[in-house]
Amino acid sequence: MTATGTPMVKAEGVSKSFGSNEVLKGIDLEVGAGEVLCIIGPSGSGKSTFLRCINHLERVDAGRLSVDGEVVGYRQHGQKLYELKPKEAARQRREIGMVFQRFNLFPHMTALENVIEAPLRVKRVPKAQAVARAQELLVRVGLGDKGSSYPSQLSGGQQQRVAIARALAMDPKLMLFDEPTSALDPELVGEVLDVMKGLAASGMTMIVVTHEMGFAREVADELVFMDGGVVVEAGDPREVLADPKHQRTRAFLSKVL
Amino acid sequence: MSESIQARQAGAVPPPAGARAEPIEAVKLRHPWRIVFAIVLVLAVVLFLIDAAQRTAYGWPFVGKYVFDKRISAAAFVTLQLTVYSMVIGVALGLALAVMRLSPNPVVKSVAWLYVWIFRGTPVYVQLVFWGLFSLIYPHVFLGVPWTSLGYSLSLSFMQNAFVIAVIGLALNEAAYMAEIVRAGLLSVDAGQEEAATALGMSWGQTMTRIIIPQAMRVIIPPTGNEVISMLKTTSLVAAIPLTTDLYGVARDISAVTYTPIPLLIVASLWYLLFTSILMVGQYFLEKRFSRGVNARRPARGRAAGSLAAAGAPDGNDLGGKG
Numbered sequence: 001m002t003a004t005g006t007p008m009v010k011a012e013g014v015s016k017s018f019g020s021n022e023v024l025k026g027i028d029l030e031v032g033a034g035e036v037l038c039i040i041g042p043s044g045s046g047k048s049t050f051l052r053c054i055n056h057l058e059r060v061d062a063g064r065l066s067v068d069g070e071v072v073g074y075r076q077h078g079q080k081l082y083e084l085k086p087k088e089a090a091r092q093r094r095e096i097g098m099v100f101q102r103f104n105l106f107p108h109m110t111a112l113e114n115v116i117e118a119p120l121r122v123k124r125v126p127k128a129q130a131v132a133r134a135q136e137l138l139v140r141v142g143l144g145d146k147g148s149s150y151p152s153q154l155s156g157g158q159q160q161r162v163a164i165a166r167a168l169a170m171d172p173k174l175m176l177f178d179e180p181t182s183a184l185d186p187e188l189v190g191e192v193l194d195v196m197k198g199l200a201a202s203g204m205t206m207i208v209v210t211h212e213m214g215f216a217r218e219v220a221d222e223l224v225f226m227d228g229g230v231v232v233e234a235g236d237p238r239e240v241l242a243d244p245k246h247q248r249t250r251a252f253l254s255k256v257l
Numbered sequence: 258m259s260e261s262i263q264a265r266q267a268g269a270v271p272p273p274a275g276a277r278a279e280p281i282e283a284v285k286l287r288h289p290w291r292i293v294f295a296i297v298l299v300l301a302v303v304l305f306l307i308d309a310a311q312r313t314a315y316g317w318p319f320v321g322k323y324v325f326d327k328r329i330s331a332a333a334f335v336t337l338q339l340t341v342y343s344m345v346i347g348v349a350l351g352l353a354l355a356v357m358r359l360s361p362n363p364v365v366k367s368v369a370w371l372y373v374w375i376f377r378g379t380p381v382y383v384q385l386v387f388w389g390l391f392s393l394i395y396p397h398v399f400l401g402v403p404w405t406s407l408g409y410s411l412s413l414s415f416m417q418n419a420f421v422i423a424v425i426g427l428a429l430n431e432a433a434y435m436a437e438i439v440r441a442g443l444l445s446v447d448a449g450q451e452e453a454a455t456a457l458g459m460s461w462g463q464t465m466t467r468i469i470i471p472q473a474m475r476v477i478i479p480p481t482g483n484e485v486i487s488m489l490k491t492t493s494l495v496a497a498i499p500l501t502t503d504l505y506g507v508a509r510d511i512s513a514v515t516y517t518p519i520p521l522l523i524v525a526s527l528w529y530l531l532f533t534s535i536l537m538v539g540q541y542f543l544e545k546r547f548s549r550g551v552n553a554r555r556p557a558r559g560r561a562a563g564s565l566a567a568a569g570a571p572d573g574n575d576l577g578g579k580g
Contacts, residue, residue: 087460
């Protein structure tokens with residue numbers, strides 16, 4: 001763990017309910033800058049909700065969640081928290097890239113247009129500069145020749161790689177991946193994981209909700225097993241996967257491995 | 258034995274080179290009744306045309322005389338202006354109302370609901386009569402502090418101009434229908450799109466204008482084309498205001514002098530048909546433009562039928578109003 005300075009993500013007792021359904025029941029976590037955290041767990045365990053709380057797509061009900069020392073979704077004055085205006089929340093979000101299970105590329109734009117959209121509109125980067133950077137990113141995810149293709153003309157794996165390039169175009173300091181390979185055909189999973197490995201190797205801070213245990217073992221600095229809205233077990237991925245301490249972790253792993 | 262193998266190859270798996278399967282040369286299925294039906298229909302139409310050409314009541318010489326009459330073409334231009342202006346205002350207002358209906362703000366939401374309730378719930382004809390009488394109720398409005406003379410009195414004399422009343426009346430009614438069409442379009446866009454845009458740090462306005470509305474257009478355009486065509490014909494109701502410079506109004510005025518109502522009805526219908534035909538071509542190209550990035554197979558007729566069904570409620574209602 002990098003002990004230098006504030007952690008990139010810090011969660012203390014983060015809780016979230018949808019109506020009477022308590023999805024997160026006090027999550028404590030810390031992710032240092034440059035670290036890769038993988039979250040595994042059965043569906044409905046709250047992994048995706050937690051991820052969505054980090055960039056304020058969902059509102060945290062209780063506890064504290066901060067990114068790079070800044071409380072997510074609120075401004076702190078003394079002990080009091082003030083809800084952020086939409087504009088301020090948007091400013092926080094643009095530093096956090098997110099990749100979705102279902103890609104969510106903009107279907108009416110080409111791959112290149114998808115990548116330059118946010119830099120152009122949100123950051124007001126000059127067009128030539130945005131295009132050059134987007135082209136660079138598309139090459140980086142192995143799609144340098146697909147800039148003019150519409151999402152519907154790309155395979156699932158290619159779409160997800162464009163989605164990664166789109167998130168990277170905002171130069172985020174943190175990347176969130178919400179089951180990025182779950183909607184892909186098995187033979188396309190590898191190409192997306194390879195891009196993510198490269199990203200991890202370049203020092204990007206990443207939180208990855210995944211079912212890819214091989215990826216977790218190889219790339220993650222820390223592995224968290226969530227179930228029923230709580231962190232059941234956390235630690236070095238090789239140790240957790242090889243020798244889970246908790247009964248629930250063991251039961252889950254015996255089903256997926 | 259070898260025959261059955263060949264048959265199987267002809268099915269799914271492409272045969273290896275050299276063992277190419279023969280193309281099937283089967284006798285085509287015939288549809289004799291289609292031909293019979295077509296012949297009967299053509300005959301009926303021909304008989305009708307021959308008969309119609311001989312009937313003096315149609316007044317064909319009058320049709321030829323008035324179809325390019327300057328008064329008629331000028332009136333057709335008025336009808337076109339009424340359609341364009343009221344549609345432009347109607348679409349803009351409808352878009353605003355649709356966004357309001359989907360707003361998280363309950364006040365804004367209720368206002369939009371109330372508007373649609375009133376303007377969709379009363380006939381256009383009645384609304385047009387009402388707007389024609391509007392200046393009798395409100396000759397001017399006073400903007401200022403109530404029960405004092407502090408403020409500004411705004412003259413509403415422009416509400417005595419029949420053309421202005423017509424545009425306002427038609428546009429306000431149209432907005433209610435457009436609001437529903439636009440709302441359906443906005444709701445048709447996958448929620449993941451808004452989420453992705455939000456996650457990129459785009460504001461709500463940017464998300465709407467750049468991401469949601471362009472995708473909603475694909476759903477909005479076909480029924481809107483339908484509305485434009487519908488509006489073109491609804492303009493004939495401006496007689497209620499009364500405004501008589503539109504196509505149907507002028508055709509009626511001329512026939513009142515010449516005692517030839519039937520040929521002038523035909524003349525007016527020909528002009529309406531011409532405009533709707535042009536609009537249909539325009540709609541085709543608009544639909545093409547907004548289906549970028551969507552590879553879905555689009556049999557032009559099938560799609561139009563589907564969209565008509567989608568816009569069924571407003572259209573049916575409109576026709577009811579005209580009757």
